[in-house]
Amino acid sequence: MKIAQYAKTIVAAVVAGATALAVAMGDDTLTTTEGIAVALAILGALGVYVVPNAPATPQEQVPADR
Secondary structure, three states: OOHHHHHHHHHHHHHHHHHHHHHHHHHOOOOHHHHHHHHHHHHHHHHHHHOOOOOOOOOOOOOOOO
16 A cells, blocks of 8 residues: 555645644543544545545546647
8 A cells, every 4th residue: 555645635634633623622621522523524534535526527628739
């Protein structure tokens, strides 16, 4: 398994989780609700990797000779 192909996804998940955790730890305690919010932020970032990009429409396709 090449980690390089997953690097962007991993970084996105870590940043989303860290951001949610930083906000949640504003009062120096982590409640269950805040923990769920952190987990959902991480899962949301990982979900972006799972969903494929939409196929290009004919207007967006660039001819190969350009």
